[in-house]
Amino acid sequence: PLGKDHQHQFQMLEASSYHMPLPSDSERMRQFLPRNPFPTPHYYPQN
Amino acid sequence: MVGDQFGMVGLLTFIRVAETDPNLVTLALGFDLTALGLNLNATDSLYPSFGGPWGEGPVRAEDIEYQVPQEYNISDQLRHGQEFVSSIREKLSPLKIPRYKDELLFYLFYTYAGDVLQVLSAAELYNRDWRYHKEEKIWITRAPGINAVEKGTNFERGTYYFFDPISWRKVAKEFYLEYDKLEDRPVVPPSYIHN
């Protein structure tokens, strides 16, 4: 029979299996266009 | 013969269970390992394009880091002496903003904050009768065929389409719209007008 600590490990593993890593989590974000910094209106999203 | 699970009877039981409850014997019988998304007959190494433990196949070509000559980098600027000399970015084909679908314009608007692309995409959305609400910080347009139920000199009320960047789709909504809260035509810097 699995010990108590194994049950805990299984619960934590199971919980994290509901938000598995995605391939993109391991990939750099790709910029496909060059950056052209520009002062945009303050009411536009800034990040 | 050996009467417990450590003899041939044990193996026989395992073979019979394999037919009825494969999950129980997955560990022993195992998988067809050629069906795990790896080309095991490849002559080249697999690791350079390995898509990770749960990837369905190799990673996409654009995800693999290659050391390209500095000159090829469109984002970085070359440093000659002190001033920055831009690299091949001028040689890239110019953007054809008017040809892009609304969704791509919204993508450029929301992901290129602080960049001239944000303004260029806003100007094109304006041309397409979208208007940016400066307080709600959201794009809005009339729902086709639906007129305002109430109109005043500086306001109107009715059903409009909002572009929701969270669910990434157009959402119809009742709204009391004050004209002065809408942004005028975004000012595109002259050097980009040709775009």
Add this chain to the structure above:
Amino acid sequence: YDDPQGLVEKSEILLREWVRLYATQGSPKDSSKAFSSFIHELNSSGILKNDDVITRFFRICVQCCINQVYQGLQAGPMNLIRSKCYQSVDALVRLVALLIRHIGDSPTPKVNLMNKFLGIVAGILIQEHELQKTDFQQLPFHRMFMMLFYDLNTQDQVFETISMQILTGFSNTLHILNPIKVPGFAYAWLEIIGNRLFIARMLALASEQKCWAMYCQLILDLFRFLFPFLRNAELAKPVATLYRGTLRVLLVILHDFPDFLCDYCYHFLDAIPPNCIQMRNLVLSAFPRNMRLPDPFTANLKFEMLADTAMPPRILSNVGAMIQPASFKKDLDSYLKARGPVTFLSELRTNLQVTNEPGTRYNIPLINALVLYVGSQHIQVIRSRNQTPNMSTIAHTSHMDIFQNLAVDLDTEGRYLFLNALANQLRFPSSHTHYFSLVILYLFAHSNTEDVQEQITRVLLERLVVNRPHPWGLLVTFIELIKNPTYKFWQHEFVHCAPEVEKLFESVARSCM
């Protein structure tokens, strides 16, 4: 943490400013322009004043990125949280990588700063894992380690000079964060050690295989976590997912770095449950990259014909040291030398039954070590007489006494584990595969009870009926057993004990013939 008044706010403002600069001035590759302006701001804010402030600043920034994910979870969908997390984490990690790159000229402060940051992230991860329990989110930590690994492993001569320290730092951190310690991070953990760049750096690019032992340690951490669930055949979906991911990583290693699996095979065998036959076969099927395997189905294939049979496999562990306690090792050595006292044989079983591992009465690592040690010693003794192992040179020796005693004296479970330990030696052509193949066939031929022959057959057959791969030595041995009339294989009752078994033998025999 009793941070100085205002440090948290100041750090958060600085982080936000850096994220903006990174996003607008930088690029995935190079943020030197943004950094050259931001470093002055960091300096003037007193962040770089001393170690303590930098440590606090790192911790506050890491916590910011973590909190952003948990707060985001209340509001929007995961994909929006993901992209915001990427932005903040990538920027923070880039700042850390640039600080490591530019701090001082000698390697030491760079390595210290890197280890400091890794330690902070690991500490917060463990703390969050305990606080959040089943709400724990692996995403920000996974991204932090992965992006920092990318940044520190770019082709940059500054990082090249400390590449070994970088790989050691990450290996130690991942070993501390092993799945038993933080099971909620297990999937991300395997993503990291199974990442193509991580594999490349640890197994391919590190000179003279210096990182192989560290990578072996990480694979063992994974096996140790899986062991109780796999041993119980508890393949609930979360475990099955982790197991399948493990197989994919092992397949890449088998394909690209077979020598790594060959060298560390003994470590892995102790950590793989006996019922994980396919995974064990996968490890045992590895053979040195420069070796050409003869077709195991070649007619009249004889070990003696193969040049590789003269050489032992590389063994990186000190097998003798694995035989504990020392008193048992002493008695073993004296029996091997003097073939006495006979009490050694009668006490052998009790020595092997000492175990603190629940669920089994035998100390499997000890049985594996004993078999390997006695076999290695025997080959040396035979060679020292200018002989080669064969059915007569291995017979009537203290070494074969031990094997025959184990075959006869152990109960069915113990004998199953002992025969597994012998079968684990049947790998690619080597003096060990040759010797242990002889031992198995000798025990089959000379056993006085059919039980032993039945269990030998069971142990070999269960390794053959599973999906591929199958170790070369296993195939050659089984073919010899069913083909060579000396063993009268087909006359045994257990061969005909049920139609499925009979059919199975015939199909295996057909494929072997």
